Amino acid sequence: MQDWSKGAAIIRGEIVPIAEARIGVTDWGLTRSDITYDVVPVLDGAFFRLPDYLKRFAASRAALRLAIPEDDAAIRAALHAIVARAGLRDAYVAMVASRGTPAIPGARDPRACANHFYAWCVPYLRVIPAEVEARGARLWVSKSVHRIPEDSVNPRVKNYHWGDFTQALFEAYDHGADSAVLTDHAGNLSEGPGFNVFCIAGGRLITPRGHCLEGITRQTVLEAAAELGIPAEVRDLPLAEFIEADEVFTATTAGGPVPVVQVDGRVYGNGAPGPASEALRARYWEMTRRPALRDQVAYA
Amino acid sequence: MQDWSKGAAIIRGEIVPIAEARIGVTDWGLTRSDITYDVVPVLDGAFFRLPDYLKRFAASRAALRLAIPEDDAAIRAALHAIVARAGLRDAYVAMVASRGTPAIPGARDPRACANHFYAWCVPYLRVIPAEVEARGARLWVSKSVHRIPEDSVNPRVKNYHWGDFTQALFEAYDHGADSAVLTDHAGNLSEGPGFNVFCIAGGRLITPRGHCLEGITRQTVLEAAAELGIPAEVRDLPLAEFIEADEVFTATTAGGPVPVVQVDGRVYGNGAPGPASEALRARYWEMTRRPALRDQVAYA
Numbered sequence: 001m002q003d004w005s006k007g008a009a010i011i012r013g014e015i016v017p018i019a020e021a022r023i024g025v026t027d028w029g030l031t032r033s034d035i036t037y038d039v040v041p042v043l044d045g046a047f048f049r050l051p052d053y054l055k056r057f058a059a060s061r062a063a064l065r066l067a068i069p070e071d072d073a074a075i076r077a078a079l080h081a082i083v084a085r086a087g088l089r090d091a092y093v094a095m096v097a098s099r100g101t102p103a104i105p106g107a108r109d110p111r112a113c114a115n116h117f118y119a120w121c122v123p124y125l126r127v128i129p130a131e132v133e134a135r136g137a138r139l140w141v142s143k144s145v146h147r148i149p150e151d152s153v154n155p156r157v158k159n160y161h162w163g164d165f166t167q168a169l170f171e172a173y174d175h176g177a178d179s180a181v182l183t184d185h186a187g188n189l190s191e192g193p194g195f196n197v198f199c200i201a202g203g204r205l206i207t208p209r210g211h212c213l214e215g216i217t218r219q220t221v222l223e224a225a226a227e228l229g230i231p232a233e234v235r236d237l238p239l240a241e242f243i244e245a246d247e248v249f250t251a252t253t254a255g256g257p258v259p260v261v262q263v264d265g266r267v268y269g270n271g272a273p274g275p276a277s278e279a280l281r282a283r284y285w286e287m288t289r290r291p292a293l294r295d296q297v298a299y300a
Numbered sequence: 301m302q303d304w305s306k307g308a309a310i311i312r313g314e315i316v317p318i319a320e321a322r323i324g325v326t327d328w329g330l331t332r333s334d335i336t337y338d339v340v341p342v343l344d345g346a347f348f349r350l351p352d353y354l355k356r357f358a359a360s361r362a363a364l365r366l367a368i369p370e371d372d373a374a375i376r377a378a379l380h381a382i383v384a385r386a387g388l389r390d391a392y393v394a395m396v397a398s399r400g401t402p403a404i405p406g407a408r409d410p411r412a413c414a415n416h417f418y419a420w421c422v423p424y425l426r427v428i429p430a431e432v433e434a435r436g437a438r439l440w441v442s443k444s445v446h447r448i449p450e451d452s453v454n455p456r457v458k459n460y461h462w463g464d465f466t467q468a469l470f471e472a473y474d475h476g477a478d479s480a481v482l483t484d485h486a487g488n489l490s491e492g493p494g495f496n497v498f499c500i501a502g503g504r505l506i507t508p509r510g511h512c513l514e515g516i517t518r519q520t521v522l523e524a525a526a527e528l529g530i531p532a533e534v535r536d537l538p539l540a541e542f543i544e545a546d547e548v549f550t551a552t553t554a555g556g557p558v559p560v561v562q563v564d565g566r567v568y569g570n571g572a573p574g575p576a577s578e579a580l581r582a583r584y585w586e587m588t589r590r591p592a593l594r595d596q597v598a599y600a
Binding site (some may be wrong): 006009011018019021022023024025026029030031032033034035064065092096105106108109110111118120122123125126127128129144145146147148149151152153154159160161162163164165166169170173179185193194 | 306309311318319321322323324325326329330331332333334335364365392396399405406408409410411418420422423425426427428429444445446447448449451452453454459460461462463464465466469470473479485493494
């Protein structure tokens, strides 16, 4: 009896329990982080906005010149198969394209590699834990690192270059915060480890333009704002303006929108989630239940 | 009969052929590139400057707050064991420390992970192929990306954040060059994918100070320069000064010093390796044969 409860993966064409899914230590996806991925949620038995995630994953592969044998239909079938096999009603589902290894050992040319696809799913996870979400998160603005600039590594191509995030996370924990947010080299907000950031100021919703992922959850929040009549701006967001905002929240595939009650020493709304943030969060979860945006998993 | 000719690895405490050495797809060493490594050469049956590599590997782990069970003596023993098992007289030997995965699935805190060590060796490889070395390499200065700045990811801590290098490599190949070199955001030289860069100008040796690895091969080259009476400078090196230099060469553990005969449109020394570069290269290889710097492998 294999244990599927912790998740499943498809790798080298075979579906295996998550604990058995491994890649080679000389794969350039590891040794050069020459790899891209995307993560789509399964919520109550259905993928949410799967075509949007597949589209972004294809764009990421094209940007990195990664060519995998699978087309979108095959990727979609693989994602359905692993979620069904694991029997997960709520899941965090990763699709990955890696450079692989060169046919000639020792070759250094990425064009000489056989690129490959794999995917895995685990029970739904939250970048910010549920108990933190309930009271509102405390964020720390890193003082020691800036977000990797987009003319070094393109953040719109989802990537595993998390060195800046990891250092910022340690710094945040050292200061008693729940997570971190990074500024770019010009002092504007960028993003945190695994989430976009937003603020509400003067009744307007503002989220950073550059040096961050164009999150699909961010997009859903922007659509929710439009439905609620909240004007939204995607633009450079100076740190001082962010700190002085009325409300702050984060958004990610892995947990949706999460209210923030403190950034560094600044406390928002007397330490309680703000009304606009809460309205957007409620609308987001309502949107995840709309049939047009859902792709039902065919469980056995 | 297992095939050890392509290399060996030690992972999860077991020595296996290189093709069987794999890490989990959810290991943060992969999914966050939360990992550090070092690479030491074995040349004609002995490690070269192994204590220096072990020291840098320890410093890298400390910088990333990675704590592995193995001490330097255990790491050294593991490296000897895999090279002996593979029977390689000339080898590229990697030692790696990875964050691992959190004990609680879904946790996001790097402090909750069991960090782990592994190592692998393959036949000696060259960042720049031997046939390119023989005629002198052509480098391309990336126009599309700058080196990841050191206040985002510290380049002195050896890391797998190669997204900028990979993009620059594609750009170099598109322009018919053999490899790439990157500038920092201020327009100074940094390094290339897997090597430091040097130039000779007015009889002086110059190598960049910032946004690059403090290479042990670079250090050997600086020591070689001292022995040969060539004054050396480690400082900011503006691109224009580099392009206008008399000679250019690269240096890496994986191939030693390699002459460069062209950078972008500029040809050096009528397309032949320069005399100071060649003197330093010859001294480097002579130094690799000095018993005091060698650590003999005990082959079976």
